[in-house]
Amino acid sequence: NAGVTQTPKFRILKIGQSMTLQCTQDMNHNYMYWYRQDPGMGLKLIYYSVGAGITDKGEVPNGYNVSRSTTEDFPLRLELAAPSQTSVYFCASRRQQGNYGGELFFGEGSRLTVL
């Protein structure tokens, strides 16, 4: 079972470059999320999606964009990379539940360094 798959696992960018972090899930989950993890700061929500064609901002969306054209894929786009975007990025998904208490399934993360 693949679960949530993120690519690439590691990437070094120069300031001002752009890139896309890919996220795919094979569990037919409607809800998908992008978090960033910084040491001592926990995880902060960047964007989320409740289904194909529907996305919304989280707590720290500036400098990022997302799209959700299919149920499976939820790519995160970084435009004009800045050193402040150096972080570990996690994609997660969960199935839709009426009480929102369902488990989040996480990918293994993408470690991005901006120099």
Place this chain on the structure above:
Amino acid sequence: AQSVTQLDSQVPVFEEAPVELRCNYSSSVSVYLFWYVQYPNQGLQLLLKYLSGSTLVESINGFEAEFNKSQTSFHLRKPSVHISDTAEYFCAVSDHSAGGTSYGKLTFGQGTILTVHP
């Protein structure tokens, strides 16, 4: 808005000793509570969760957490830790209000690094 505070950033313990990882939350509405664990170079995995019912919840590997509404806490405990429990542990909350629009978004604490020494 919700917030989560994990009171200890690092907790070192010896193998077979008991451990408690502390978590306090703040919310104006009812919440669901979670503990996630992250082993080195991996994503997060659900350890246990409180949704409703008994305030004491347990995981399959011996951890337990108790929801204390009056103290707004959800501390994680294990009576005897093993080397393999070395990991970072995250407490998290999500909005549980009727008609809420949280969409299962989790608010995470800062994390507690548990290091078990032989």
